[in-house]
Amino acid sequence: AQSxxxxxxxxxxxxxxxxxxxxxxxxxxxxxxxxxxQYPNQGLQLLLKYLSGSTLVKGINGFEAExxxxxxxxxxxxxxxxxxxTAEYFCAVSDGQGGSExxxxxxxxxxxxxP
Amino acid sequence: xxxxxxxxxxxxxxxxxxxxxxxxxxxRHDTVYxxxxxxxxxxxxxxxxYEKMQSDKGSIPDRFSAQQxxxxxxxxxxxxxxxxxxxxxxxxxxxxxxTQYFGPGTRLLVL
Numbered sequence: 001a002q003s004x005x006x007x008x009x010x011x012x013x014x015x016x017x018x019x020x021x022x023x024x025x026x027x028x029x030x031x032x033x034x035x036x037x038q039y040p041n042q043g044l045q046l047l048l049k050y051l052s053g054s055t056l057v058k059g060i061n062g063f064e065a066e067x068x069x070x071x072x073x074x075x076x077x078x079x080x081x082x083x084x085x086t087a088e089y090f091c092a093v094s095d096g097q098g099g100s101e102x103x104x105x106x107x108x109x110x111x112x113x114x115p
Numbered sequence: 116x117x118x119x120x121x122x123x124x125x126x127x128x129x130x131x132x133x134x135x136x137x138x139x140x141x142x143r144h145d146t147v148y149x150x151x152x153x154x155x156x157x158x159x160x161x162x163x164x165y166e167k168m169q170s171d172k173g174s175i176p177d178r179f180s181a182q183q184x185x186x187x188x189x190x191x192x193x194x195x196x197x198x199x200x201x202x203x204x205x206x207x208x209x210x211x212x213x214t215q216y217f218g219p220g221t222r223l224l225v226l
Binding site: 034036042043044045046049090096101102103104105106107108 | 148150156157158159160163171173205207212214215216217218219220
């Protein structure tokens with residue numbers, strides 16, 4: 001069975017500092033990995049996805065993630081955060097091509113960017 | 116670009132009542148997924164439909180049922196509501212082999 005572990009439930013950072021949100025997965029089959037962002041009282045927005053190919057994936061809002069098969073990780077990074085990045089971030093895995101099968105989510109990481 | 120539409124956006128019900136949530140997928144998307152996100156929790160998969168047939172089933176209570184109609188919209192029917200059913204219910208849609216896109220969710224409060 002697939003599972004996702006987000007190692008930090010809360011990450012506070014100062015504005016313009018770099019941030020890394022950690023995600024580890026387990027799966028017995030090919031994996032497709034995703035990061036979603038949820039702003040307060042809003043839905044889930046796709047930040048980026050890894051399906052195949054280059055292990056460094058660039059997404060929206062300046063975020064990027066690196067797929068590391070040997071470490072079964074898919075950590076999310078941003079070199080310089082803004083106040084507007086304050087949100088909850090969910091890592092997810094699917095065993096369907098492109099994410100067309102059900103998504104299994106991690107518990108989420110709440111990112112708080114302070115001035 | 117058109118997005119996934121969910122209605123209603125907010126719903127308040129009493130215990131033991133019924134509720135129906137609706138989802139309108141992105142045009143030309145034939146797969147619909149339902150997820151439940153409890154307060155402070157991660158989204159949990161409930162059920163999915165592909166071409167109007169149930170394609171996968173997760174942790175959906177027997178009190179809940181869902182279907183996908185000929186126009187590809189989907190409805191989640193919830194009966195004998197319990198306090199624990201209070202949650203944000205997301206619908207997502209995709210086309211074959213493609214990424215899921217989520218709607219804004221329906222926030223259900225059971226009193």
